[in-house]
Amino acid sequence: MVRLWxxxxxxxxxxxxGTPYGKWDPRSGCYRVKACHYGDVLxxxxxxxxxxxxxxxxxxxxxxxxGSIELRSYQNEALDRWLVAGxxxxxxxxxxxxxxxIALKAVGLLKVQTLIVVPTLDLLDQWKxxxxxxxxxxxxxxxxxxxxxxxxxxxxxxxxxxxxxxLGNNFLLLIFDEVHHLASPxxxxxxEMYLAPYRMGLTATYERGDQRHNLLPLLxxxxxxxxxxxxxxxxxxxxxxxxxxxxxELTVQEQQIYEENMAIFKNYIASRHxxxxxxxxxxxxxxxxxxxxxxREALLARNKALKVAVNSTAKLDLLAEKLEFxxxxxxxxxxxxxxxxxxxxxxxxxxxxxxxxxxxxxxxILANFGNxxxxxxxxxxxxxxxxxxxxxxxxxxLGGTGxxxxxxxxxxxxxxRKDGKIAKLVEIISKETVEVNISRRRRLxxxxxxxxxx
Numbered sequence: 001m002v003r004l005w006x007x008x009x010x011x012x013x014x015x016x017x018g019t020p021y022g023k024w025d026p027r028s029g030c031y032r033v034k035a036c037h038y039g040d041v042l043x044x045x046x047x048x049x050x051x052x053x054x055x056x057x058x059x060x061x062x063x064x065x066x067g068s069i070e071l072r073s074y075q076n077e078a079l080d081r082w083l084v085a086g087x088x089x090x091x092x093x094x095x096x097x098x099x100x101x102i103a104l105k106a107v108g109l110l111k112v113q114t115l116i117v118v119p120t121l122d123l124l125d126q127w128k129x130x131x132x133x134x135x136x137x138x139x140x141x142x143x144x145x146x147x148x149x150x151x152x153x154x155x156x157x158x159x160x161x162x163x164x165x166x167l168g169n170n171f172l173l174l175i176f177d178e179v180h181h182l183a184s185p186x187x188x189x190x191x192e193m194y195l196a197p198y199r200m201g202l203t204a205t206y207e208r209g210d211q212r213h214n215l216l217p218l219l220x221x222x223x224x225x226x227x228x229x230x231x232x233x234x235x236x237x238x239x240x241x242x243x244x245x246x247x248x249e250l251t252v253q254e255q256q257i258y259e260e261n262m263a264i265f266k267n268y269i270a271s272r273h274x275x276x277x278x279x280x281x282x283x284x285x286x287x288x289x290x291x292x293x294x295x296r297e298a299l300l301a302r303n304k305a306l307k308v309a310v311n312s313t314a315k316l317d318l319l320a321e322k323l324e325f326x327x328x329x330x331x332x333x334x335x336x337x338x339x340x341x342x343x344x345x346x347x348x349x350x351x352x353x354x355x356x357x358x359x360x361x362x363x364x365i366l367a368n369f370g371n372x373x374x375x376x377x378x379x380x381x382x383x384x385x386x387x388x389x390x391x392x393x394x395x396x397x398l399g400g401t402g403x404x405x406x407x408x409x410x411x412x413x414x415x416x417r418k419d420g421k422i423a424k425l426v427e428i429i430s431k432e433t434v435e436v437n438i439s440r441r442r443r444l445x446x447x448x449x450x451x452x453x454x
Contacts, residue, residue: 001050001051001052001053002014002050002051002052002053003053004041004052004053004055005055005056006035006055006058006169006195007028008165008166008168009035009164009168009189009192009193010032010034010035011033011034011037011056011195012025012031012032013031013033013041014029014030014031015030018031019033019037019041019044019045020044021034021041021044034192034193035168035192035195036192036193036194036195036219038195038196039195039197056169056195057195058170059170059171060150060151060153061151062111062113062151063137063150063151064136064137065107065111065137066135067108067134068108069104069134071098071101071102071105072098072237074093074097074237075101077225078102078224079102079106081224081225082200082224083109085221085222085224086221087106087173087198087199087200088197088198088200088220089199089200089201089220089222089223090200090201090202090203090216090220090222090223090224091203091223091224091225091226092203092205092206092223092226093204093225093226094227094229094232094411094412094415095204095408095411095413096415096417097204097227099202100130100177100202102202103116103175103200104130104131104134104135106173106175106200107135107152107175108135110172110173110198112172112173112198113153113170113172114151114153114175115153115154115155115170115171115173115174115194115196116152116154116155116175117154117155117157117174117177117182117190118154118177118178119156119157119177119178119181120156121143121359122359122362123177123178124141124144124154125363127154127177131152135152137150139152140152140153140154142154142155142156142159142160142163143155143158144156149167153170155167157182160190161186161189161190164190164194167194168193169194169195171196173196174191174194174198174200174220175199175200175201175202176199176200176201176202176220178202178203179203179216179220180203180205180206180213182201182216183212183213183216184212188219200220200221201216201221204405204408204409204412205405205408205409207404209278209280209283210279210283233415236417238416239416239418239421239423241411241415241423241424241425242423242425243424243425243427244424244425244427245426245428245429245439246426246428247428247430247436248312248315248317248318248428248429249430249431250309250312250314250431251312251314254309254313255432257304257305257308258305258433259305261302261304261305262301262302262434264297264298264301264302265298265299265301265302267298268294268298272295285299302434305433306435307337309433309434310337310398310399310435311339311340314430315398315428315430316344316347318428319333319348319396319398319428322426323348326424327375329393330369330372330376330391330392330394331375331393331394331395331396332376332377332378332379332392332394332410333376333377333378333395333396334381334395334396334397334398334399335378335379335380336380336381336399337399338380340380341354341379341380342354344378345378350376350377351365351368351369351376351377351378352377352379353365353377353378353380354380355380365377369391370391391416392414393418393421393422393423393424394414394425395411395414395423395424395425395426396427396428397410397425397426397427397428399435410425411425
């Protein structure tokens with residue numbers, strides 16, 4: 001007979017026999033195992049014919065889940081593949097494809113204690129609302145100053161990490177929204193310190209530039225289902241869309257500032273024989289700026305040049321034309337820098353949403369955008385991920401990164417289906433600047449957008 005119990009994010013195993021998953025801990029006088037191996041340990045002792053006194057779990061009370069969720073055919077296929085894979089794995093579906101409903105259907109089927117982990121407080125609120133609408137129960141909340149644990153609980157990644165030592169044995173199912181976050185060095189410990197054997201990851205874009213997504217199969221499970229925007233628009237599950245890219249000229253003064261600063265950056269790169277052809281290489285260069293003053297000067301010069309390109313005067317003039325052209329539609333304006341957000345907000349008298357926007361104000365802005373009081377919102381990157389932005393049909397991009405994820409998520413803000421709707425994504429870049437290459441990298445990673453106009 002061996003005894004198994006939970007201890008601050010790990011499992012302790014007392015008895016005369018160990019497992020392949022544990023190491024002897026002389027301080028506690030027993031074997032210590034990562035909590036994520038809970039199911040594996042039980043399976044090992046079952047196959048070995050060894051009796052286990054399992055004192056690891058401390059589960060909140062089971063509640064009666066109500067309601068029924070009707071899934072579309074592709075959503076049912078995604079759920080079926082997850083179930084067949086042993087209730088572990090990652091589902092890769094575009095923004096607006098209904099990943100939330102697949103996950104909540106899984107909760108309704110398993111009827112076990114579940115922790116849903118999300119990256120932001122806005123998403124926490126969104127999931128809490130969906131849990132009530134789809135399952136008929138009040139969700140517990142861990143994050144934003146709250147700590148209430150219920151059968152279905154929602155937490156931010158930060159709070160799930162901070163509370164892992166105390167909550168790690170409270171759940172049997174973990175759902176990671178925007179699961180690519182989990183692969184970061186700190187957050188991956190969430191997966192290791194919770195013993196839940198059943199795990200589901202949700203994302204619109206699985207890959208990370210630093211390749212750390214290769215850790216996700218160990219933490220959550222393999223990618224078990226993937227579907228593209230093109231497949232779902234062709235199947236009429238998402239709105240059709242068009243893509244238009246427009247290029248503008250820098251002013252003489254802007255061009256001079258841009259070229260002077262890019263020269264500083266390029267000269268440094270050439271002098272050090274540095275090749276920046278991957279996100280990992282660029283990250284390595286950024287890390288070098290902490291110890292090399294010339295590298296830091298080069299990075300600051302590049303950033304200044306990019307800021308000039310992104311914030312060009314001609315972009316704002318063209319934006320004015322586009323806002324007039326789309327005056328009868330709901331428009332989201334995406335930028336890279338907060339100062340441009342506020343410049344646009346003041347010039348066009350439209351609400352701004354950045355990381356500085358208080359939570360209640362952000363809710364109010366999105367609610368008024370949904371009911372039609374506001375027709376245009378300008379934002380930096382805080383609405384790129386996960387937040388349900390209702391009814392937007394036009395997206396105007398004035399600056400971004402070369403990230404596939406950013407492109408897919410911004411497009412996804414526009415694709416929620418509505419009869420007769422054709423979404424429009426418009427990208428405005430500055431000619432003869434690094435923005436041209438950034439836009440090209442996005443297209444190479446995502447494929448040529450449909451109905452693209454150059």
